[in-house]
Amino acid sequence: MKNKRKTTIKDIANVLNITPSAVSRALHNHPRISDKTKIAVKKVAKDLDYQPNHLASALRSGKSKLVGIIVAKTNSYFFSSVVENIEYELNKKGYNLIITQSNESFDKECRNIDALLQTQVDGIIASLANETVNFDHYNKIKEKGIPLILFDRGENDIGVDYVGIDDYQSSNIVVNHLVEQGCKRIAHIAGYSHTRIYKNRIRGYKDALKKHGLPEEEELLLEGSLSIEDGRAKMTELLKLSILPDAVYAAGDYAALGALQVLQEHNIKVPEQIALVGFSNEPFTSLVSPSISSIYQHNKEIGKLVAKQFLLRVNDKNYKPVLHKTILEPELIIRDSSRKLKS
Amino acid sequence: MKNKRKTTIKDIANVLNITPSAVSRALHNHPRISDKTKIAVKKVAKDLDYQPNHLASALRSGKSKLVGIIVAKTNSYFFSSVVENIEYELNKKGYNLIITQSNESFDKECRNIDALLQTQVDGIIASLANETVNFDHYNKIKEKGIPLILFDRGENDIGVDYVGIDDYQSSNIVVNHLVEQGCKRIAHIAGYSHTRIYKNRIRGYKDALKKHGLPEEEELLLEGSLSIEDGRAKMTELLKLSILPDAVYAAGDYAALGALQVLQEHNIKVPEQIALVGFSNEPFTSLVSPSISSIYQHNKEIGKLVAKQFLLRVNDKNYKPVLHKTILEPELIIRDSSRKLKS
DNA sequence: ACCATTAAGACAAACGTTTGTGCAAAACTT
């Protein structure tokens, strides 16, 4: 049985009769160390299977090489693929991710932030919970002086870097598409308007209607949590209208799915009688029948951009008050649920 | 602007004219510290907004309070809900999770393990990638002396704690159910038999057939990756048989979904002509139509048990070579895809 | 051959805790 003790920088120093500081510098390619000793140090390090102690270096340097992530649910294709790409990019630079879930709860989000700050993360990347309307906790992050990047669910009020798609434009694209398919009475199952992205989708929806000369009717715009159940409830409500809509645009795929279920239960043909469009391009949209048209948010791209932005910030010693808001163009994936015209 | 410096244990000591060690002990409720000073210390700590420096304590004590998680994909309902419950339980004890994904790649899994070990995690909880057949990396964890718990995809060869369901029994339940529905020619879209859980499902399938006096036919047993595409391919193959099966049992929900798609494209009625059962109870199984029957693996329970087992190990100073394998009873959720008899 | 540079590394302090030991005073013994 070998000795359990891990080899440290000191052990290497002893072997070569130099000091630990020289070893440390050699391993970091410090210019003041000769190439000869650098090579020697690295060889011994390899021979002794030296593994740097992150905790020690973190303590001394103040950098933990850990990045905190906060999302609503990892269990969503959008979030998990964004995170996957962040992880890929940041791993390359030696960072590890601590992933936490807020479960859409403001309280849990606060606790997560505290936990992450305690773990001395070098930065935090987050997408806000639906409940979140108070940003004191995020200011705590800024006060700590570590970078904070928001994506998808962001907020303009706290001056902070952001990466997401153009929600206003998304609605525009959806409405354009539906009008093109001949729809004239387009309903919108919306998210709560206190969340910025949903507010923008609503604005985009309204403006697009106006642009096409369609009247904006109260009864066709319903706010909710966008869960499956919510989608079902909202669709049921819409079916009670004296004049039915000929299209439904849901601000979330799960809500769209709920709506689809209700439509099918009422034997309403999709898209012939009512066309349907969702949002986020969750995988199931292409699996159900009819497949659901949806807005693709460039998940991979968002992940990469967030990572890039984080690296920029974390390497930026002199605090630059320049904000970076990166807005991507959304893309509508047209599927059967909204394809009335056979092209 | 307040001074940026975080308050340390020393600051508290200075305020009260005691030593840092006394403060540390007071905060940890050491018996050798009087209640009076304990209260005083805690008060000052609160007043000064003292946040313990985890890195420092980790360095000194050797415990980082971080736990590494390795799963194939966070983006799967089963994994994400297991992890959610692990997180919930371990957070209560002051642990934070570092979640990594292997993406079913052996290589990535090894890199993840190395990264986690470098970050000085106090333990690792993992579910093996499909590719993994070599366990040297897991032995590295054991050599380090930190606990390792496997769940779902485990392996008997490395002596290690495990939590999962009884896969053999699962197949039994499925076949019993299908036979009950009147099926006599049951196909199995299986996972690769080099993975233990899939091997057991195959064994269970074969034995159950035997038990019911049904012949075991080569052409009805097809191994694959269990992706949607794989499910489609395997179902297409099955449809080429001269005598069609009257039931298909897929060892994964995605494969079941792929099979369902193919069946519907061929206008084969499910379950009337061919019944279908999946595995894992992914949410979409209840969303598609017909809804897919599936095996529920007690996600929440697994998470809780894994956490419990981890805590047991991590607090166990004297290495106990007693292995804990926890096996849960699977539960078949019967839905439309296999309900031939109207009950 | 003398002074000025530069190169290569030594030295030591520091990061914020935890922890074993030491030591005085207080509290029990008898």
Place this chain on the structure above:
DNA sequence: AAGTTTTGCACAAACGTTTGTCTTAATGGT
């Protein structure tokens, strides 16, 4: 009242790095 135990804390080292400053030897210029 003297001895013994207990209580409450001080002292200092240690965890493994990183980093600012100092020292010495080598190099260069004239």
